[in-house]
Amino acid sequence: MQLFNGGGHINHTIFWTNLSPHGGEPSGELLNQIKADFGSLENLQKQLSTASIGVQGSGWGWLGYCKNQKKLKITTCQNQDPLEATTGLIPLFGIDVWEHAYYLQYKNVRPDYVHSIWKICNWKNVDERYQSARQQ
Amino acid sequence: MIGKNLNNIVPAGRCLISKRFKHVLPDLPYDYNALEPVISAEIMQLHHQKHHATYVNNLNIAEEKTQEAIAKGDIRAAIQLSTNLKFNGGGHINHSIFWTNLCPFKDGCEPSGELLNQIKADFGSLENLQKQLSTAAIGVQGSGWAWLGYSKDLKQLKVAACPNQDPLEPTKALIPLFGIDVWEHAYYLQYKNVRPDYVNAIWKICNWKNVDERYQSAKQQ
Numbered sequence: 001m002q003l004f005n006g007g008g009h010i011n012h013t014i015f016w017t018n019l020s021p022h023g024g025e026p027s028g029e030l031l032n033q034i035k036a037d038f039g040s041l042e043n044l045q046k047q048l049s050t051a052s053i054g055v056q057g058s059g060w061g062w063l064g065y066c067k068n069q070k071k072l073k074i075t076t077c078q079n080q081d082p083l084e085a086t087t088g089l090i091p092l093f094g095i096d097v098w099e100h101a102y103y104l105q106y107k108n109v110r111p112d113y114v115h116s117i118w119k120i121c122n123w124k125n126v127d128e129r130y131q132s133a134r135q136q
Numbered sequence: 137m138i139g140k141n142l143n144n145i146v147p148a149g150r151c152l153i154s155k156r157f158k159h160v161l162p163d164l165p166y167d168y169n170a171l172e173p174v175i176s177a178e179i180m181q182l183h184h185q186k187h188h189a190t191y192v193n194n195l196n197i198a199e200e201k202t203q204e205a206i207a208k209g210d211i212r213a214a215i216q217l218s219t220n221l222k223f224n225g226g227g228h229i230n231h232s233i234f235w236t237n238l239c240p241f242k243d244g245c246e247p248s249g250e251l252l253n254q255i256k257a258d259f260g261s262l263e264n265l266q267k268q269l270s271t272a273a274i275g276v277q278g279s280g281w282a283w284l285g286y287s288k289d290l291k292q293l294k295v296a297a298c299p300n301q302d303p304l305e306p307t308k309a310l311i312p313l314f315g316i317d318v319w320e321h322a323y324y325l326q327y328k329n330v331r332p333d334y335v336n337a338i339w340k341i342c343n344w345k346n347v348d349e350r351y352q353s354a355k356q357q
Contacts, residue, residue: 004277056223057300058278058320079278099279099320100329108186108321 007080011060011094018093020122030127037072048074049114052095060096061114063126064089065133090133093126156200161192162232170240174341176326184235187321191227191301198224226301230281230315237314239343247344251351258293265293266339272297273316273335281317284347285310286354311354314347 026034026041038044044063051074052061059078066073066089073089083091095117102113164170164184169177198220205213247255247262259265265284272295273282280299287294287310296308304312316338323334 056219057280100324103320103324104328107182107325108190 003082003085004080007082007085010082011080011096014091015094015096017125018122019117019120020125021120023119023121024123026123026127028127030123030130033072033130044072044074045118048093048095049111049118051076052097052114053111055097058098060094060098062089062091062095063093064091065130066090067133067136070134090129090136092129092133093121156203158196159192159199159228161189162235164235166240171238171341174241174337175238175323179321179323179325182325183231183317183321187319188227188231191224191231194220195224195228222303223301226303226306229303230301230312230317233312234315234317236346237343238338238341239346241340243343244341245344247348249348251344251348254293254351265295268295269314269316270332270335270339273318274332276318279319281315281319283310283312283316284314285312286351287311288354288357291355311350311357313350313354314342 025031031041034041034044038047048061048063055061055076055078057078059076059081060083061076062074062083064073064075064083064087065071068088072092075083075087075089077083077086083089083094095114097110097114102110106113161184164180167177168180168184171180198217202214202217202221205211205217246252252262255262255265259268269282269284276282276297276299278299280297280302281304282295282297283304285294285296285304285308286292289309293313294310296304296310298304298307304310304315316335318331318335323331327334
């Protein structure tokens with residue numbers, strides 16, 4: 001019960017800051033890391049979108065930072081399982097794919113929602129989280 | 137036997153040895169608007185034509201790939217496909233039951249006879265059964281189903297919840313009698329986040345006749 005509600009609070013608190021009306025683009029060290037670990041921004045977006053669309057049931061797709069390997073990683077979590085507590089990855093950018101996140105607008109077409117959300121990805125916030133993660 | 141579902145047609149001169157079975161989307165036993173005002177026509181149409189249909193399509197794909205993997209002796213691939221089989225197979229099973237579990241309000245009835253006796257024996261009263269199943273349905277964390285099931289071993293009715301599309305019988309050894317889908321797509325367009333309102337309302341369209349048929353059949357197994 002604590003994992004569910006605690007995770008829900010953690011996840012949504014991150015999510016609101018991960019989004020903004022004018023998201024910008026990744027640059028500098030973050031962009032370099034993205035290219036190093038995924039080849040390109042496009043490839044990162046493709047992989048995270050695929051993972052998020054593929055979640056069976058309720059959950060989240062995450063871009064996270066692995067402190068041990070000093071690398072960006074993509075993974076998914078079920079329900080409200082919080083990323084760091086369950087995988088050790090530090091959350092940078094999350095995509096909520098619980099149906100309540102998109103159903104009223106996108107109905108069953110989760111892929112449309114996931115592809116659109118990149119337009120409001122707050123790269124400034126993702127970068128702040130990345131810089132902070134590297135210090136840990 | 138010729139049919140549009142046949143694959144692997146063997147050349148003339150040999151017997152037809154292989155037929156790939158394909159699952160199909162069952163028709164609803166009523167119109168999309170028949171369950172209003174409890175469940176809107178919009179929800180019924182999306183739920184049936186999009187969600188259930190997708191489970192059927194993906195189940196067929198998962199089965200075909202699994203059969204191919206097994207035929208090639210590729211156990212790793214078969215294991216990897218097993219989550220898709222469970223998810224989509226469960227989705228098809230669950231929704232096929234669900235459509236028959238519901239009926240228009242005007243066609244509804246109450247449980248009676250042996251079923252009612254069993255309900256009273258195992259739950260004290262119909263009201264108590266409804267309370268327990270509703271509580272279980274409301275309390276599902278994430279996506280899932282709550283079920284009234286029958287235990288052959290104990291010869292008892294049981295309330296259970298399953299996550300995602302896990303099918304009741306293969307995962308909990310209970311025969312499904314009545315299910316409540318609490319995936320958000322089942323109610324969100326109409327009830328928004330207020331799952332309890334949906335769960336409490338669904339009893340008005342519970343097809344007790346169908347529940348009784350399933351119960352009678354379960355007792356024979």
